Amino acid sequence: MTFRSSTTTARTSSEVRAVARTQTLLAGQNGIGTVRRTILPGGLRVVTETLPSVRSATFGIWVQVGSRDETPTLNGATHYLEHLLFKGTRKRSALDISSAMDAVGGEMNAFTAKEYTCYYARVLDTDLPLAIDVVCDMLTGSLIEAEDVDAERGVILEEIAMTEDDPGDCVHDLFSHTMLGDTPLGRPVLGTVDTVNALDRDRIARFYKKHYDPTHLVVAAAGNVDHATVVRQVRRAFEKAGALSRTDAVPVTPREGRRDLRTAGRVGLLNRKTEQAHVVLGMPGLSRTDERRWALGVLSTALGGGMSSRLFQEVREKRGLAYSVYSYTSGFADCGLFGVYAGCRPSQIHDVLKICRDGLDQVAAEGLSDEEIGRAVGQLSGSTVLGLEDTGALMNRIGKSELCWGTQMSVDDMLARIAAVTPDDVRAVARDVLGQRPSLSVIGALKDKQADRLDEAVA
Numbered sequence: 001m002t003f004r005s006s007t008t009t010a011r012t013s014s015e016v017r018a019v020a021r022t023q024t025l026l027a028g029q030n031g032i033g034t035v036r037r038t039i040l041p042g043g044l045r046v047v048t049e050t051l052p053s054v055r056s057a058t059f060g061i062w063v064q065v066g067s068r069d070e071t072p073t074l075n076g077a078t079h080y081l082e083h084l085l086f087k088g089t090r091k092r093s094a095l096d097i098s099s100a101m102d103a104v105g106g107e108m109n110a111f112t113a114k115e116y117t118c119y120y121a122r123v124l125d126t127d128l129p130l131a132i133d134v135v136c137d138m139l140t141g142s143l144i145e146a147e148d149v150d151a152e153r154g155v156i157l158e159e160i161a162m163t164e165d166d167p168g169d170c171v172h173d174l175f176s177h178t179m180l181g182d183t184p185l186g187r188p189v190l191g192t193v194d195t196v197n198a199l200d201r202d203r204i205a206r207f208y209k210k211h212y213d214p215t216h217l218v219v220a221a222a223g224n225v226d227h228a229t230v231v232r233q234v235r236r237a238f239e240k241a242g243a244l245s246r247t248d249a250v251p252v253t254p255r256e257g258r259r260d261l262r263t264a265g266r267v268g269l270l271n272r273k274t275e276q277a278h279v280v281l282g283m284p285g286l287s288r289t290d291e292r293r294w295a296l297g298v299l300s301t302a303l304g305g306g307m308s309s310r311l312f313q314e315v316r317e318k319r320g321l322a323y324s325v326y327s328y329t330s331g332f333a334d335c336g337l338f339g340v341y342a343g344c345r346p347s348q349i350h351d352v353l354k355i356c357r358d359g360l361d362q363v364a365a366e367g368l369s370d371e372e373i374g375r376a377v378g379q380l381s382g383s384t385v386l387g388l389e390d391t392g393a394l395m396n397r398i399g400k401s402e403l404c405w406g407t408q409m410s411v412d413d414m415l416a417r418i419a420a421v422t423p424d425d426v427r428a429v430a431r432d433v434l435g436q437r438p439s440l441s442v443i444g445a446l447k448d449k450q451a452d453r454l455d456e457a458v459a
Contacts, residue, residue: 022038022231023037024036026410032051033410037408040238042244044234045219045402046218046219046231047398048225049223049394050224050225051224054125056223056224057222057224057391058221058223058390059395060118060121060220060395062116062219064211066116066189067079067112067114068185072195074207075187075195077204078189079156079189083155085110085139087142089138089141100130100134104127107121114189118396120135121135125225128221128223128225132237137237139212140212144205146200149201153196153199156190156191156196157196160191167274168324170270171441174268174270178266179284179337219234220396220398222391222394264283265437265438266439267439267442269446270443276345277346277443279343279353280440281339282439283438285329285335286331286336288332288333293329293331296329296429297418298425298426299363300327302368302375302426304328305379306379311326311356311359312325314359319355321355322344325341326340326341350450350453350457353440353454353456368430373421384415385415439458440454
């Protein structure tokens with residue numbers, strides 16, 4: 001039975017609600033920016049944000065599975081599966097999938113993170129039904145053929161090699177491992193050469209069946225879209241695949257906690273012949289649900305979020321010791337990381353580390369000036385709005401919000417939360433986070449004496 005809104009059928013409103021539950025989560029002005037959610041039978045959630053003034057639409061499906069859901073021997077399976085879903089379904093070959101999007105000038109891609117995976121397509125609004133059909137078909141009808149597993153293995157190994165050839169990227173994986181050790185969150189999203197080589201078709205197919213059911217999925221669409229139409233098309237696609245009638249679905253359970261995270265004073269060194277030394281100095285941060293995350297965002301912005309930030313001024317502008325220096329936060333369901341990255345010549349690594357460590361210690365003890373905090377609030381507010389200026393960003397926001405928080409926050413509410421951060425809030429979170437003893441990760445060509453001194457930065 002196909003779902004239709006109460007405005008287009010003779011069903012009563014109570015009959016419609018018995019089939020699917022629909023809520024307006026955010027009410028925009030004149031329908032612009034309105035966010036709605038429908039929960040279909042089987043637990044599939046569909047959220048949309050309507051923006052009639054644009055001519056595009058982005059459609060995505062978020063899956064609540066990431067690399068932290070893998071056992072050690074399955075490390076890399078989530079990312080492997082992301083590749084395989086583009087290799088063909090019962091209805092379409094791999095060429096059919098790519099040709100369908102190319103024929104309408106659409107963009108199609110996917111990404112895997114530590115706690116979720118997302119598949120998406122951005123098209124003209126008139127081509128949204130095609131995007132829905134193709135992406136839903138990939139999620140529900142993937143064949144996962146043994147020959148595709150073997151063929152894609154080489155592609156993934158090349159992707160791992162490409163990442164390892166970029167030390168500025170690889171150092172963040174090293175930092176996660178330094179901080180979190182041999183745990184699901186500490187392992188690389190891509191897996192390793194050994195784990196990828198060990199994965200076979202049967203193990204990946206079991207992983208697919210276990211995690212890709214409606215209770216683990218959020219469908220999101222943003223742009224010039226009509227909510228009832230999107231729901232109807234999504235439901236039709238999932239019903240054809242029998243995905244809404246599964247009785248063996250396993251509800252999502254809370255992720256295992258890492259609240260006991262203690263990583264003070266660890267040093268991870270990968271001595272590799274590079275022109276620069278790449279360093280990340282950091283400590284445990286906050287989970288993505290911690291209410292102090294707004295103050296931590298302001299703190300990180302003031303410390304290393306732009307050209308006027310304290311670390312950028314001290315390391316690059318005043319001393320010319322690095323081209324790139326910045327701070328960042330990573331929030332997971334139950335823990336987080338805070339880090340400062342810099343890339344510099346190996347001969348200057350200890351000068352850079354001393355400046356960064358002294359800077360963190362000073363802010364932990366004294367806080368930031370009101371001027372720095374005010375500037376950071378403005379910068380963070382502006383970047384938040386500017387980062388939501390296309391339908392892809394809007395789809396990411398509502399999809400991730402539904403998957404990770406189960407709620408939606410308007411842009412105005414987000415700006416209000418940022419503006420409400422006080423100097424006392426920033427000082428308190430600086431004491432809590434920056435006051436911890438840091439750990440350090442380094443990739444570069446260091447001499448023995450330089451490597452021996454790395455412990456000074458985390459003493």
